[in-house]
Amino acid sequence: MKYSGFRVIREALTGHRGWGPAWRDPEPKDQYDIIVVGGGGHGLATAHYLSSVYRELSVVVLEKSWIGSGNVGRNTTLVRSNYMLAENTKFYGMSLKLWENLEQDLNYNAMVSQRGILALHHDDGGRDAQLRLANTMRMAGGDGEMLDVDQIRKLYPGLDFNNPLFPITGGFIHRRGGTARHDAVTWGYARAADRRGVDIIQNCEVTGFRIENGKCIGVETTRGFIGGKKTGVAVAGRSSQLMAKAGLRLPIESHVLQAFVTEGLKPLLPGVVTYGAGHFYISQSDKGGLVFGGDLDAYNSYAQRGNIAVLDSVLEGGLSLLPIMSRARLLRSWGGIMDMSMDGSPIIDKTHIDGLYFNGGWCYGGFKATPASGMCFAHLLSTDQPHENAAGFRLDRFRRGYVIDENGVGPTPNLH
């Protein structure tokens, strides 16, 4: 069923009895051309582009829980392309372009909102770094603009401009950046893929790979063996665990990242603000809740919940930036398991096992990557060649010494 304005009116007049489920709930077949493991944003986007762009006819997505139960349903939905290294600028630049046309492509309202991301600076050093970033981005065809304090005051009157320790001295705005509705992205990709015949199998955990003569011929699951000529794994925080079943050790650690939301408030923040002095960023959802987050908990964790110390420091950052937040009630906090890579950049590559492909290492920036990751992984799975915009995201780059370390902090995953 195609969604349209006409359809909405017709359903409104007929008691909304005509809406069907947005995707089927099929039984798994014995054999597929391509198996995608993981029904998060990346797995579903991969399936969508496999069927729509690469015309693959036999694709299945296997999800151990319900689709969107992982990080794609837990993130703070920032979409941006503000990178400096060439591999990242072209990849995230491509992603942003795909976001801009996502709803037309999917026929689904993903609430993509380019409301702008403002990064504040508080001293000369911070300003110089931002200016350099803005120039680098513009040279690569992106957008970046420096704002002075008066311009920021007009946009965000509620910020504390005269904090004695960290006065706001200006900022940098990425106007094409913004937010999207995370669940709608999941559902939109799932529905679009399903409409082209992709089977989405929920409650089906992959427990191992069947590898014969160095070739992966399918996966063992909690619902039995499923054969596949090619298998692409996109399981985010579970990457190390699952790939270990194929004998791989990855340059990845799993860490928990928390996020927080307050009760709904009247419109207060027109866009996204990131604090240059503390690790804190905030936006306001369309329902009115303030959505914000900060640092990782910083130790390996597979618990989808965090420690109170991080809550403390995030709230301190928030209050020093936006003092009126003290009157808002915190509704919920939660955590997601991040696949933190050793250089802070992702991996989209073949493995040394024939027919087995890997997508992961998204750190805490994988939501904005969803469309490009799906497109590039689909390209790799279908053509066996890396997509030109993801050619640097190779698994062996660490061995070769070609790390893509945007922050320059070395092999310390909890600092990226």
Place this chain on the structure above:
Amino acid sequence: MLINHPLLGPRDAQEFIYLGDARLIDRPDWQAADAQEQFFEYTYLRDNPAGEHKELWFHEYGDRSWLVVTRNTVTHEITHVELASEAARARGRSK
């Protein structure tokens, strides 16, 4: 989280800086024939288990000693804490 420091007793995890997998103690021999491969694995590859994990914590806001903490990465339960210097000597290192 509380880390039961072998010398100082239970301390708040906030006093510590986290480094990672305690296998970092086993620095490869730089003169080995396959030193390059060994250092690649040492520097970049991790087991990253869901469950028991031996890891290095530095008591930055305390006595500045390194500890090897055995912690469950699913429950965050800490079952064993020892001084990293002792763990290293037990593995045959001189210090």
